Amino acid sequence: MIGANGCKKPEDDLGLAVLNPADTLGTVRTDTVRIISWPRIDLPVRTNALSTNLVGSYVDDVFGPVTTGTATQLRLSINNIGPADPTLVCDSLVLSLAFLTTDPIYGGLDPQVIRVFRLNEDLYLDSIYKSDRLPAMGTTDLVHGTPLTVAPSPTQGPVIGGDTLEAQLRLRLSNDLGSELLAQWGQPTLADNASFLAWFKGLAIVPDNPGQAPLQGGTWRFNLLSGASKMTLYYHNSTGTAQSFDFIIGSSSARYSYGVFDHAAASLPELPAALADSTLGQTVTYVQSLGGLRTELRFPFLDRYRGTELQALAKAELLVPIAGEFHDTYLPPTQLFAFRKGDSGEDLFVPDQIAGQGQVGGIYDAEERAYRFNLTRWVQGVISGTYPNTGLALVPGSNGISVNRAALGGPANGQAPMKMELTFTTY
Secondary structure, three states: OOOOOOOOOOOOOOOOOEOOOOOOOOEEEEOOOOOEEEEEEOOOOEOOOOOOEEEEEEEEOOOEEEEEEEEEOOEEOOOOOOOOOOOOEEEEEEEEEEEOOOOOEEEOOOOEEEEEEEEOOOOOOOOOOEOOOOOOEOOOOOEOOOOOEEOOOOOOOOEEOOEEOOOEEEEEEOHHHHHHHHOOOOOHHHOOHHHHHHHOOOEEEEEOOOOOOOOOEEEEEEOOOOOOOEEEEEEEOOOOOEEEEEEEOOOOOOEEEEEEEOHHHOOOOHHHHHHHOHHHHHOEEEEEOOOOEEEEEEOOOHHHHOOOOOOOEEEEEEEEEEOOOOOOOOOOOOEEEEEEEOOOOOEEEOHHHHOOHHHHEEEEEOOOOEEEEEOHHHHHHHHHOOOOOOOEEEEEOOOOOOOOEEEEEOOOOOOOOOEEEEEEEOO
16 A cells, blocks of 8 residues: 555556655655666867856766867957068967856866967858868977966966956967967958958867876966957067057857766776666766766656556656765756657757756755755646656756866765655545
């Protein structure tokens, strides 16, 4: 017997146990719904035209090495640059990338070798670029004094000319490139942005840190929409008059980030083992942003409530806890999304998500160390036959602008198990 009203289980193997059947008149609650969970490599995610771009690498002991980079156009700040003047001399060329003001670093503040290359391909604002797309670029590192090891300063801006600037990464580039740019003064190349982009397609900013040890390095997060993100050419003329010109980025420049993951190289064995054997995801499963990893969930007996006395659902809540401890520089995603499957296997919002974020939840609770989802509409739809019982996928929020990751307790985890709690009305 399962409920306050004495109804029978719809199937013997549903994996249900009643919680306090008489504590609320007219309801039956259970938190032993069977769940099958496992991690898998995620599909690439769109990263172009978003609020954040990523550069940097680190070695995650649980998830393996992570490498991120950014490709971006640069644009003229004004048209018709000139006139031509063969006496112009490049003093320096500086690429500035403004750090985000919130969560500018994921991982540590260790110095990294950063390289900058000229793009060999056109980028387009109306194209979609995804996280697995490596930029086509030249082989000459444009950074002055390459290889250059850079220590990030994400909260303290540099002082230039007595002014404290926005916190930023400043990379001095080759004077040869500066001289090449000055040689275009007064030429059709600098008449407008279409002409300039046909000649100078943009830059790729990439890390190069093959010797990093576990827990070393980090991903640096930049706001390329900031006016502080630009390339500035400093030069003087024959009279010694100092001048400068800004090549800007902003919303009119096509730009995207990419990510490369090597889960098999994780120094701890659990994740590689779970990817090789999906049954291990019952204990611990995983999610990782930037198209790294997602968790698949199946609820094999949900639709068997159909036609029984337990089919009027008052609430369905999924609890997804963090498994074990995590390094304080490798924070979990602030939010997870739960997607159902469409007819072609595509991700679709659950109806609870469509009703509003306040309805579905999925926000990380640091005190509880867990995510909670209100999935009442979706579960009721599965029971009633409105939705096929194809399960859910858990995917990190901010998927295209972060590399946050988390190990999650699966339903068989001994300390922090994943649970689905169902509350039925029985009148």
